[in-house]
Structure formats: C-alpha cells, structure tokens
Amino acid sequence: MTDLAARAVAIVGIGCVFPGAPDARTFWQNVQSGHDAISEVPAARWDPVYFDPASTSPDRIACNRGGFVDAFATFDPTRFGIMPVAVDGAEPDQLLALATAAAALDDAGSPQDRLAPERIGVVIGRGGYLTPGVARLAQRTTTAQQLVETVRALLPEISDDRLEQVRSEFQAQLGPVRPESSIGLVPNLTASRIANRLDFQGPAYTVDAACASSLVAVDQAVDLLASGRCDLVVAGGVHHCHDLTIWSVFSQLNALSQAGSIRPFDRRADGILIGEGTGLFALKRLADAERDDDRVYAVIRGTGVASDGRATSLMSPRPAGQVLALRQAWQRSGLDPATVGLVEAHGTATPAGDGAELESLREVFGTPDDGRPTAGLGSVKSMIGHTMPAAGAAGLAKAAFALHHGVLPPTLHVDEPHPGLAGGRFRLVTEAEPWDSPSRLAAVNAFGFGGINGHVVLEAHGANHRAAGAPHRAPARAAGATLDAPSSA
Secondary structure, X not given: OOHHHHXXXXXXXXXXXXXXXXXXXXXXXXXXXXXOOEEEOOOOOOOHHHEOOOOOOOOOEOOOEEEOOHHHOEEOHHHHOOOHHHOOOOOHHHHHXXXXXXXXXXXXXXXXXXXXXXXXXXXXXXXXXXXXXHHHHHXXXXXXXXXXXXXXXXXXXXXXXXXXXXHHHHHHOOOOOOHHHHHOOOOOHHHHHHHHHHOOOOOEEEEOEOEXXXXXXXXXXXXXXXXXXXXXXXXXXXXXXXXXXXXXXXXXXXXXXXXXXXXOOEOOOOOEOEOOEEEEEEEEEHHHHHHOOOOOOEEEEEEEEEEOOOOOOOOOOOHHHHHHHHHHHHHHHOOOHHHOOEEEOOOOOOHHHHHHHHHHHHHXXXXXXXXXOOEEEEOOHHHHOEOHHHHHHHXXXXXXXXXXXXXXXXXXXOOOEOHHHOOOOEEEOOOOEEOOOOOOEEEEEEEEOOOEEEEEEEEOOOXXXXXXXXXOOOOOOOOOEEOOOOOOO
C-alpha cells in the first residue's frame, strides 16, 4: 500500500449538535436551506444586566447575540450506565460529547462492535475555557470568601455568624458538592468519558489548539489510523461554554459584532458572534471502509497543521503560517489545489481575519489568470456563529455532506463581498447549487488564536453513486436529563 493510500481516511459516521440542529441530518438540512440559527442570549445563560453596547467596562458585554443549543442540551444517562444523580455536577460538554460520539457510531453502523476495544481511539478538540463546573468551583471557594470579606468591610457591625450565613446561602445556590463534580473538571475527561462508557481502550485524549482544535484532532486521528495503531477513531471538536469571561474577552478586543450579525467575507463584517456545539466523526482507513462496504460521506486525503512563527502579536493572523498548513495538506493528498471546487473557510468575519485568509487562499489556489476554474467559498459561521474549538468540526461536517450529496451549500449575509475576493478564484455561494462534477474536491480551514493553523483536503468517494440514494440514518436523539449550564454571573 502506498503512503498516500495508507493515509486515505473515510468519514463513515457523523454526529452533530449545533445551534438549530439536534442531529447531523438537521444540521445538513439547515445548511442547505440557509437557516440562520443566531438568536439573542437565552435568559438562563446570563443576566441581561451585563449587556450594554455603550459600555467599555470589562464586566459589561457589547453584544447579546450568538448561537445556542439550549433546546437540544439533553442527555439520557441510563443509556450509558451513568447514575442520573451524577449528571447535575458533570460538565455539559462531556455528556454532549458522549451522546454525539454514540450518534456518530450509530450513523456508521456501529463499527465498534466488530473491533477489539484496544483498536479504537478517541481524539477530541476542546478548549481550556472557564466551563460551568470550573466556574462553580471558583465561586464556591474564592468568590464566597471575597463576598464575605467585602460585606465585613462595608458593614463591620455584622456578626461572624451572620457572615457565615451569607457564605452558606451563596454556596447553596451553586448546588450540592459531589466527588464526581470535582473529578469532571479534568479537561481530558471529555475524551476519557467516551472511552470509559463505550469501552474503548485505544488512545483517548483531548487537544487544545484554540479554534483549530477540531482539525488538529482530525489530523491526529489520521496519524493513528495511518500508523496502524487504531482501526477506528472518533474525532472532532466540542465547545459548550458561554461563560461571561469569554464574552468579556472578545468584547474588550472589539471582536464581537456590534451589528449583531456575523458576515464572513462581507465588506461590512464587524466581528464574530459566539456559538457552541459538538461535531464528531467516525473515521476508518478508506481501504477498511471499502472492504466493509461502509457508507462513506467523504475521503480525507490530506491534513496540514502549522504555526505562524514570529508575528506582530499572538492575535494577529499571519498568512505565511496559514499557507504552510494548506500546502502541507495538499502535498500529502497528492492532489492538485487547482481542482478544488469548494473551500469551507474559517471565515471569522473580522476584517483582519478575513483579509489574511483571502490572501492565503490566493497564494495557494492561484487566480483565474492561471487558467484555473472558479471555486465556491463559504463559512458555516454565518449560520451558527463561531463555535471556537468545534468550528473546524462544523466546517468539516458541512463539507463532507456537500461532497456526499453533490451540493454546493450557501453562506449567509454577504451583500457586499470583501474586496480581497476581487480577481481571485473564489466566489461566495449564496444559494444551494448542484455540484455535478464527478470528481469533487473540497477543503476546510480552521485557524486558532496564537497562530495555529489546520487544513483538511476532502474528496468525494468514488462509490458515492452506490450509497447516495440510501436514506441518511439520523443519529439517535439524546433524551432525558436537561444539561443546564448555569452562568457564573
């Protein structure tokens, strides 16, 4: 088997929970129809008092719109042998990742049932953000004491017994203290819980590459499969954290859209809208998937990961680093970037980010003057917001479905295209179009804070004509306990 053939990986199952979509089928339907899932912050997430577009204070937020999954944040603990009492203190992202991993495997026809547990791995892209459980722990310890000391300083006449009542009442609002709550704060438990509950004994770990985490996780999964260490890997990204600290950081950076609309590659783009979600994939070597007659959504032909190196600042995207990741992926794929038909871009809708990405695309994919055909461009962020570490997974799911169904999917809110598109190969697809080319190629970008860049090259499966007419099996919808994500406010 050639090196290129060994590194060819099939996406055989997809699981999703994204704004507006409880499962993969709905996600794809929303993408095709151009459904905008952005909404105002649900009342349970954080107090409206924090929204003040006129304030520059770090404890006020200049935007109150984003992508949320509240209606779909449900979990059936009994399916996975978890005591219902343990759900209350668990991190929502861990439970949603577990349910979504199971959905991806169900969608793939349960390949894990035919493999030895030690041959199955899990690699999850996840950020190190202030999650609900970590926030509760910080509030229970340091914040409670700070509250008591503040009250003591302002009202010295209050007795120590009364101050202890203040502390106890504050801590009681955070819910009961349980051992599993503290254990669950370990970031790697997002992957470990999947391996534990599904009895996988191969490598199971998380990676944090900021907004490139999902594609870096997929890159790691490809390596595990190509090296022969695993025969099946569940990989992708998860982000279910709308803590006010994240919103505050982006607000202070003036990175949140003041207009309340995320417009990738539009001249009027003024910032991101924060989203959340989970996207996981069941991955096998292509040769194994074809041997087992699996339904293949798309074939991963190449992956690339690179850093920016020295730049003006850690927050300034550098096209040279992006170009390096793109070229790595295409070189490993053995394919010609001139033949790409669709690029699912990172598309942050920030002037600096969009400008740098368009420069990188021009450098790698060339211009029409080279005799190269026009290709489609879009970003699913225009529909669900920026899902941070899960952003690459959302883009990968969109591109895989597009290849499988032969559809060029739309992107939203592009009324005045970015000037960087002028003279380039790419056109923004604003309505779903048939993608009739028999040899369809797509690429997915994800770039993270600090200058970490990921790129994946995808190809339509040669046997898609055999499976395209088969109904898409909707992953089993999680039901049961609602996963509340209490605000730390």
